[in-house]
Amino acid sequence: xxxxAAPLPRIRAASHHRLRRTILDFLGWGMSAIAFLLLGGxxxxxxxxxxxxxxxxxxxxxxxxxxxxxxxxxxxxxxxxLILAFGGLILSAPLGLAAGIYLAEFDRGRxxxxxxxxxxxxxxxxxxxxxxxxxxxxxxxxxxKFSVAAGSVALAIISLPYIxxxxxxxxxxxxxALREGAYALGAxxxxxxxxxxxxxxxxxxxxxxxxxxxxxxxxxxPLIYTADWSNYLWTGHLTKEPIGYLxxxxxxxxxxPFASAHALAYAAAFFVTLxxxxxxxxxxxxLVERPGWRxxxxx
Amino acid sequence: MGATSDAETxxxxxxxxxSEPQGPLPATAAKISVRHLNFFYSRRQVLYDIGLDIPxxxxxxxxxxxxxxxxxxxRTLNRMxxxxxxxxxxxxxxxxxxDIFGMSVVDLRRRVGMVFQKSNxxxxxxxxxxxxxxxxNGLKNxxxxxxxxxxxxxxxxxxxxxxxxxxxxxxxxxGGQQQRLCIARALAVDPEVILxxxxxxxxxxxxxxxxxxxxxxxxxxxxxxxxxxxxQQAARVADQTGFFLLGRLIEFDKTxxxxxxxxxxxxxxxxxxxxx
Ligand SMILES: Nc1ncnc2c1ncn2[C@@H]1O[C@H](COP(=O)(O)OP(=O)(O)OP(=O)(O)O)[C@@H](O)[C@H]1O
Ligand SMILES: [Mg+2]
Numbered sequence: 001x002x003x004x005a006a007p008l009p010r011i012r013a014a015s016h017h018r019l020r021r022t023i024l025d026f027l028g029w030g031m032s033a034i035a036f037l038l039l040g041g042x043x044x045x046x047x048x049x050x051x052x053x054x055x056x057x058x059x060x061x062x063x064x065x066x067x068x069x070x071x072x073x074x075x076x077x078x079x080x081x082l083i084l085a086f087g088g089l090i091l092s093a094p095l096g097l098a099a100g101i102y103l104a105e106f107d108r109g110r111x112x113x114x115x116x117x118x119x120x121x122x123x124x125x126x127x128x129x130x131x132x133x134x135x136x137x138x139x140x141x142x143x144x145k146f147s148v149a150a151g152s153v154a155l156a157i158i159s160l161p162y163i164x165x166x167x168x169x170x171x172x173x174x175x176x177a178l179r180e181g182a183y184a185l186g187a188x189x190x191x192x193x194x195x196x197x198x199x200x201x202x203x204x205x206x207x208x209x210x211x212x213x214x215x216x217x218x219x220x221x222p223l224i225y226t227a228d229w230s231n232y233l234w235t236g237h238l239t240k241e242p243i244g245y246l247x248x249x250x251x252x253x254x255x256x257p258f259a260s261a262h263a264l265a266y267a268a269a270f271f272v273t274l275x276x277x278x279x280x281x282x283x284x285x286x287l288v289e290r291p292g293w294r295x296x297x298x299x
Numbered sequence: 300m301g302a303t304s305d306a307e308t309x310x311x312x313x314x315x316x317x318s319e320p321q322g323p324l325p326a327t328a329a330k331i332s333v334r335h336l337n338f339f340y341s342r343r344q345v346l347y348d349i350g351l352d353i354p355x356x357x358x359x360x361x362x363x364x365x366x367x368x369x370x371x372x373x374r375t376l377n378r379m380x381x382x383x384x385x386x387x388x389x390x391x392x393x394x395x396x397x398d399i400f401g402m403s404v405v406d407l408r409r410r411v412g413m414v415f416q417k418s419n420x421x422x423x424x425x426x427x428x429x430x431x432x433x434x435x436n437g438l439k440n441x442x443x444x445x446x447x448x449x450x451x452x453x454x455x456x457x458x459x460x461x462x463x464x465x466x467x468x469x470x471x472x473x474g475g476q477q478q479r480l481c482i483a484r485a486l487a488v489d490p491e492v493i494l495x496x497x498x499x500x501x502x503x504x505x506x507x508x509x510x511x512x513x514x515x516x517x518x519x520x521x522x523x524x525x526x527x528x529x530x531q532q533a534a535r536v537a538d539q540t541g542f543f544l545l546g547r548l549i550e551f552d553k554t555x556x557x558x559x560x561x562x563x564x565x566x567x568x569x570x571x572x573x574x575x
Contacts, residue, residue, distance in 0.1 A: 108384065177419040181481070184379055185488050186409035187435045195431065200422050 047273060054270035057263030067231045067244065070253065070261035074268055076233050080243040081275070083234060084227060085216040087148055088155030093209050096160050097198075100167025100205070105193050116168075119161040130157050131222030139226065146242040148234065151227030158222060159212035166208025170201035203286050210283035214276045220247035246272045330355035330492060330522040331376060336390035338371055338380070338546075345371050347546045349390070353492075353539075358514055358523045360533035360554065363543030364569065369526045370416075372543070373494045376524070377411040378404050394492070409436060412490035416497040418477040420469035420484075425461050428469045428480055432487030447487055455483035456513045475506025482513065493517065495525040499532065511536050530570060534558050542566045 051058075065073030099119070103112050134154040138144050174197045182192040198205070228242035229252070235241060249268035253261040329352035338346035345368045353359050361369045374380045375388055378399065392399045399407050420428050426448055433447040448465070452458040457479040461472070469480055478498055485493060495514075499507040514523055514536050527533050533540050534554060541551040542565070550557060550566045561567045 175419075177415065177417060178421060180379065180382060181415065181419040181421065181484075182431070183382060184377065184408055184413040184415075185432050185435050185485065186405050186407075187431075188405055191435065195434075196421055 050266060050269045050273050054263070054266030054268075057260075057267035058270065062264075062267050066233060067249070067264070070256055070258045070264070072231075072264075074246065074249060074264060074271065076231060076244040077246045077249050077268060078271060079233060080227070080230070080245040081217055081247070081272070083148055084151045084155060084223065084243065084245055085213055087152030088159055088216045089209065089213055091152060091156035092159035092163055092212060095156075096163025096208075096212075097167050097205060099160075099164040100171060101193055101198070103164070103168040104171035105189070105197065115164075119164045122157070122161040123165075126221070127158055127219055128221035128224075130154055131225040133157075134222065135225035144239040146226060146228035147237065147239045148227070148241075148243050149238040151223050151243065151245075154222035154226045155216040155219060158219060159216055162212045162215065163205075163208050166211065167201070167205045170204025170208070171197050173204065174200045206286045207283045210279050210286070214279040214283075217275045217279070218247065218272060220251050223248065224251075328355050329353060330395065331524075332391075332393045332396075333376075334391040336372075336375065336388065336392065338368070338375060338389075339387040340383075341385045345546050346375075349548045351541060351548060351551045353522060353524060355522050356518060356520070357538040358518050358525065358536050359539045359541065360537030361524065361526045361541045361543060362528070362530065362533050362569070363549075365528075367543040368546045369543050370496050373413070373496050373524065373526055376492070376494055377408050377413055379408075379413060409488050410490055411492040411494060412485035412488055413494045414478070414481050414485055414496070414498050416500055418474065418481045418501070420472075420477050420480050423469060424466050425469050425472070425480060426465040429483050429487050432484045436488055451483040451487040452480075454486050454513075454517065455479045456509055456516070457483055473506075475502045475509065478502060478506070479510065479513070482510070486517075490521065492522040492524065495523065497526050497528060500528065507532070530558075542569060544569070 062073045063075055063078065066076040067074065099115055102109065103116055106112065131154050134150055134157070138150045138153060139146060144150050178196055178200060179192055182196045187195070223245055227245060227248075229248050230242045230244045232244075234243055246268040250265045250272070253265035253268070256262070331353040332351075333353075334350045336346055336349040337344060349372060361372065363369055371380065375392060376399070380386045380388065381404065388400075394402075394407070394410065399411075421431060423431070429448040429451050430444050432451070433444055438444055438447060449458060449462075452461060457476060460476060461467075461480075464471070469477065472480060478501075482493075482495075482498070499510055502510070511532065514525070517523060525533075525536065537554045539551065540554045540557040542549045542557065542561075542563075544565055550561060550563045552562070556562075557566060558570060561570065
């Protein structure tokens with residue numbers, strides 16, 4: 001006992017620390033778990049409501065038939081949502097990427113701060129304002145009808161700042177050493193950017209594009225003034241005929257006093273949620289790196 | 300400024316160094332000749348009145364303590380410093396008698412290749428890394444491309460190790476292999492001069508020996524300039540050695556002379572490890 005007494009205080013101090021660490025650990029884990037439950041719970045709840053309520057309407061008819069009054073299916077709306085979302089993407093992805101490249105690679109240009117500011121402002125503009133703007137300019141001034149083209153342009157304007165800024169961020173993550181390596185070989189700017197920087201930043205760029213796609217699928221307000229609604233499948237006219245989309249079915253049918261309309265609204269909500277979920281999963285997979293291709297700067 | 304006064308106090312003999320080339324002129328023609336070269340990061344001068352002739356198809360080593368401007372000097376020779384916005388250079392650098400500042404920078408860098416201290420392979424396959432160098436030169440034909448990739452990898456003494464895994468990521472290679480891959484990539488452009496900035500600093504002795512052997516093979520066709528912190532390496536590989544101190548070229552001479560009988564005290568002190 002006499003010889004063991006000397007080191008005893010240190011052991012006790014250590015166990016004190018251990019106790020504190022255990023408590024902190026416990027608190028940390030507890031808070032993470034609560035956060036997870038809140039988010040995960042909300043997610044599961046939304047999915048459950050959408051699936052349970054949409055369940056009655058979720059038959060084969062929903063995906064094989066078009067809407068007839070307040071019944072029928074949602075084939076026209078599913079098709080319209082996909083066409084509008086991809087139409088928007090075709091316009092916004094090249095432009096947004098080009099702007100992102102300009103911001104990240106040619107920062108010394110005078111226009112860069114202006115573009116960056118405009119992109120940030122555009123994110124904050126309510127989507128209904130963009131919808132109305134497109135209505136005034138495209139439908140009224142240019143004389144287009146409610147149409148795929150008008151709707152796609154509205155969605156493109158909404159997507160543009162997201163694609164632009166995520167591309168810029170992703171390109172800025174490309175290490176200087178890679179750029180220098182390419183320049184030192186005598187490569188021109190275009191080859192350095194398109195051959196090295198863009199491929200290296202591609203996962204990040206694609207994440208931004210998919211985010212924009214998910215936003216497009218979920219938008220309603222900008223389409224009300226530009227795409228309107230249609231009970232029929234698209235016949236291929238770009239500027240002449242209106243087109244249906246899922247979020248319209250949710251927005252318009254939920255307030256109707258018919259059970260069949262409610263069922264369609266929930267079925268539409270189910271599909272929108274499903275699409276967004278699939279897009280999110282896709283964007284996670286884009287970020288998963290192939291084994292053996294791990295970038296050294298993430299080590 | 301601070302740097303200037305430091306330089307003057309620690310290196311009081313600086314003013315006696317002329318910008319004319321140090322030591323006897325090499326027997327072969329000068330591939331690169333530098334005169335009165337000053338270099339500035341913003342207002343801070345880091346190279347002072349450098350003058351030297353780099354002999355053609357020889358290995359030239361540059362040594363000196365950390366921060367003395369070796370990398371900066373190397374980066375002026377292929378104008379890589381221009382990727383840093385606030386840099387400025389004064390003086391004359393000629394490649395085969397032609398002013399490099401009057402050339403197209405793209406052409407210059409194709410003629411004067413560079414290998415960096417930290418190997419920086421692209422996140423591509425081994426094949427595409429080397430092919431990038433060849434494609435920069437305008438090569439498109441697939442068979443030709445394959446041929447250039449193979450010869451470049453052979454010249455970089457890497458072919459036997461990677462010939463069965465050309466489609467694998469460059470990052471699946473070891474550090475020494477990655478550095479040789481970067482050399483192969485530079486060789487694929489078929490440069491006349493290769494600048495190497497401490498290419499072996501992250502490598503073990505075996506990988507270092509491989510790269511040194513490689514330099515001896517290359518020097519028959521290229522002019523090589525290598526920055527190194529390793530005195531033995533400079534003594535082993537270099538025909539000529541230049542000693543930098545605080546932004547000045549103190550001495551530039553045949554390697555044997557530099558190591559056995561340097562004419563300046565600073566060189567002797569540095570080489571014998573008395574400072575730096
Ligand atoms: N990008 C930069 N901006 C400002 N100053 C720089 C920059 N790069 C280098 N310097 C300065 O220039 C001087 C010379 O640097 P340089 O990298 O050429 O030295 P070095 O001889 O290669 O050193 P080392 O052996 O450590 O690599 C140093 O004082 C450094 O602080
Ligand atoms: Mg250096």
